Amino acid sequence: xxxxxxxxxxxxxxxxxxxxxxxxxxxxxxxxVIKRKNxxxxxxxxxxxxxxxxxxxxxxxxxxxxxxPACSEYDLCVPCFSKGxxxxxxxxxxxxxxxxxxxxxxxxxRDWGADExxxxxxxxxxxGLGSWSDVADHVGGFRTKEEVCDHYTRTYIESxxxxxxxxxxxxxxSLIEEIPREEFQARKKRRIEDRxxxxxxxxxxxxxxxxxxxxxxxxxxxxxxxxxxEFETEFCNEAExxxxxxxxxPGDGVNPRTGELEPEMELKMLVMNIYNARLTARADxxxxxxxxxxxxxxxxxxxxxxxxxxxxDLHNKAKxxxxxxxxxxxxxxxxxxxxxxxxxxxxxxxQDWRQMRIGDLKSGEKYEQDKQIRAxxxxxxxxxxxxxxxxxxxxxxxVEIPPATTALTAPELPERLKPNPHSQKASSLAHAPSSTxxxxxxxxxxxxxxxxxxxNNISAPPPSQSKPKYSVPPLxxxxxxxxxxxxxxxxxxxxxxxxxLCSALRLMPKPYLVIKEGLIKEAMRSGGSLxxxxxxxxxxxxxxxxxxIFDFFVHSGWIQKV
Numbered sequence: 294x295x296x297x298x299x300x301x302x303x304x305x306x307x308x309x310x311x312x313x314x315x316x317x318x319x320x321x322x323x324x325x326v327i328k329r330k331n332x333x334x335x336x337x338x339x340x341x342x343x344x345x346x347x348x349x350x351x352x353x354x355x356x357x358x359x360x361x362p363a364c365s366e367y368d369l370c371v372p373c374f375s376k377g378x379x380x381x382x383x384x385x386x387x388x389x390x391x392x393x394x395x396x397x398x399x400x401x402x403r404d405w406g407a408d409e410x411x412x413x414x415x416x417x418x419x420x421g422l423g424s425w426s427d428v429a430d431h432v433g434g435f436r437t438k439e440e441v442c443d444h445y446t447r448t449y450i451e452s453x454x455x456x457x458x459x460x461x462x463x464x465x466x467s468l469i470e471e472i473p474r475e476e477f478q479a480r481k482k483r484r485i486e487d488r489x490x491x492x493x494x495x496x497x498x499x500x501x502x503x504x505x506x507x508x509x510x511x512x513x514x515x516x517x518x519x520x521x522x523e524f525e526t527e528f529c530n531e532a533e534x535x536x537x538x539x540x541x542x543p544g545d546g547v548n549p550r551t552g553e554l555e556p557e558m559e560l561k562m563l564v565m566n567i568y569n570a571r572l573t574a575r576a577d578x579x580x581x582x583x584x585x586x587x588x589x590x591x592x593x594x595x596x597x598x599x600x601x602x603x604x605x606d607l608h609n610k611a612k613x614x615x616x617x618x619x620x621x622x623x624x625x626x627x628x629x630x631x632x633x634x635x636x637x638x639x640x641x642x643x644q645d646w647r648q649m650r651i652g653d654l655k656s657g658e659k660y661e662q663d664k665q666i667r668a669x670x671x672x673x674x675x676x677x678x679x680x681x682x683x684x685x686x687x688x689x690x691x692v693e694i695p696p697a698t699t700a701l702t703a704p705e706l707p708e709r710l711k712p713n714p715h716s717q718k719a720s721s722l723a724h725a726p727s728s729t730x731x732x733x734x735x736x737x738x739x740x741x742x743x744x745x746x747x748x749n750n751i752s753a754p755p756p757s758q759s760k761p762k763y764s765v766p767p768l769x770x771x772x773x774x775x776x777x778x779x780x781x782x783x784x785x786x787x788x789x790x791x792x793x794l795c796s797a798l799r800l801m802p803k804p805y806l807v808i809k810e811g812l813i814k815e816a817m818r819s820g821g822s823l824x825x826x827x828x829x830x831x832x833x834x835x836x837x838x839x840x841x842i843f844d845f846f847v848h849s850g851w852i853q854k855v
Contacts, residue, residue, distance in 0.1 A: 344370040346378045353395065361388035397478045399468040401448050401458045406477065409434065413445060434481070435488035514590050528578050532571040535564055577616075585620050604631050639702050647785045648778075654702060742790060763790060763848045765797040774799040794845055798838045805842075808832050812846060822853040 341352045348368050357374040359367040364383045377385050396407035405413075409432055416431035427436035432441060448458050539561060546558025554562070582588060597605060608627055615623045646657040684741065767773070767820040773796045774786055783802040784792060795805050811831045816823040825843055832839035848855045 342368055343367060344373055345383075346370075346373040346380050347748050355392065356554050358391045358393050359383055359388050362498070364388060365430040395478075398474050399472050399477055399482060401460050401468075402444070403468065403472060405444060406481065409436070413441065434485055435492065444815060445771070450699075514588050517588065522579070522583075528575040529571040532568055532575075533558075536568050537811075539564070579618055585615055585623065600631075607631065607634055642702055642829070644785075657702060763845055765794050765845070767797055768837060771799060773797050776802075790845075794842070798841060801836070807844075808842060812842070813851060822855045824855045 311713070326741075341350060342356055343349065344351050345367055346369060349366060351370045355369065355371055357369040359369070361383075367381070367383050369378070374385075374390075379385050396411070398407055399405065401410060412432045413428065416428035420427040420431065425442045429436050429441045436440045449456060452458050454461060518524070543560070545706040546561070547553070548553050548555055587593070597608075600608065607630055611623075611627050611630055614626065618626065642661075643657075646660065649660065651657050651660055776792055777798050778784055781802055783806070786806065787795065787802050791803075791805070794800075795802060808831070812823065812828060815827060815831050823843075825840065828843040829839045831837055832842060843854075844851075846852045
């Protein structure tokens with residue numbers, strides 16, 4: 294029907310063309326695809342054939358093709374041919390002709406005619422395998438690209454007689470006998486009309502334009518070509534200049550007498566190794582860009598704006614580690630770094646509150662609010678002040694505190710950080726046998742045994758009882774040590790009772806904390822209990838002092854006396 298070159302197919306049905314006598318008494322018969330003329334796409338897709346005399350559309354009807362070499366692609370409609378009309382160099386009296394009919398009959402499948410099969414093969418030859426949109430337009434009849442692709446795959450690729458279809462035998466007329474020509478053409482006409490109506494009622498689709506240049510309209514990262522997965526300026530962009538004029542001929546570079554490489558060839562191989570190393574480095578950098586989704590510029594920019602300045606600096610410092618991590622591990626790594634940064638800020642804020650004698654989180658929150666209000670308040674100037682009319686310099690903006698840091702110091706702490714007082718119900722559950730409790734309740738109920746401070750649940754006094762204050766026996770002939778924040782930096786780490794103990798024993802807070810840590814660790818190894826003799830060995834100080842420290846720990850309930 295329509296092709297770029299004149300060719301024949303021996304597998305075409307015998308009824309594809311018939312001989313008709315001409316005025317000269319000669320005729321010609323052509324089987325298969327005729328060389329096309331007037332490559333014009335109609336509304337229904339495919340190609341259109343136009344009469345060269347009256348310009349009538351003869352695509353879907355019988356047409357007369359001149360077979361004389363002087364008339365190239367010369368077609369006539371039946372009325373013009375019957376009247377003997379002619380134009381240009383055509384001579385109806387002496388030129389042979391061919392009668393070309395519509396091959397609208399099924400030969401391979403029930404819903405595809407021979408004319409469509411010919412157009413399908415021709416379109417694949419012209420546009421190439423895989424260009425299904427162009428092939429579907431070439432076939433016409435409102436065939437979609439998915440329909441054309443599926444038909445070609447099922448009929449030709451998956452055929453047991455590949456590359457020929459199942460019914461490729463010219464003598465196989467089973468489908469032609471099963472579905473008459475009139476019935477098949479009526480089905481085709483109904484299908485085309487239905488799809489034409491559906492196309493008219495459908496919303497107009499915006500045609501997709503293929504990117505032809507590296508501009509922001511093609512990709513959000515300017516200079517990146519998504520179709521080629523390349524950049525306009527690559528890493529080591531001049532690497533190809535060193536090898537562009539290099540030539541390697543067979544047998545060159547080898548000394549025929551010694552069989553060794555000549556110095557010139559060794560130099561060429563060294564340059565090629567350098568070039569390959571640069572290509573490897575270029576590929577590694579592209580791999581990092583694609584794996585860590587760095588081309589998603591807009592999304593990454595939105596995420597980066599949500600971070601504080603300190604978090605952005607921390608994230609930029611951690612970027613070199615992305616070269617040795619996958620994307621998931623790098624995201625977890627940066628998230629943990631940000632969490633550590635927020636914890637450090639929260640700890641520093643809590644230490645500042647302790648220096649200001651702030652004992653609860655609610656007061657600390659109010660202190661921060663008042664602090665910001667004072668920082669934003671301009672300095673007061675008097676009416677007779679010399680600098681009253683001078684413009685005051687801008688104050689430094691307040692330090693930006695991340696929301697995660699604020700959440701760590703908020704009065705509404707998470708449940709896992711809130712103290713869990715021992716209620717009467719919890720006490721009764723603790724003494725109840727575990728066999729009578731629900732498994733979920735038993736898992737949440739504290740079991741018998743030493744706690745982290747060496748105290749048992751059974752011997753723990755109820756919170757309603759007031760513990761008597763421990764009075765430290767004074768050392769004979771020794772005056773108490775005066776402890777203050779000015780001369781003792783670690784005093785805020787001690788409770789009031791511990792500060793009194795250190796004052797009476799003349800111990801600085803730092804050594805006392807080391808002794809406390811050693812005693813508690815030793816008690817935990819023995820189930821929360823400790824002997825007085827063992828305590829003296831751990832403390833390694835004056836026995837009188839170690840005895841008083843041991844008695845204080847027993848009184849506080851941190852260890853048990855054996």
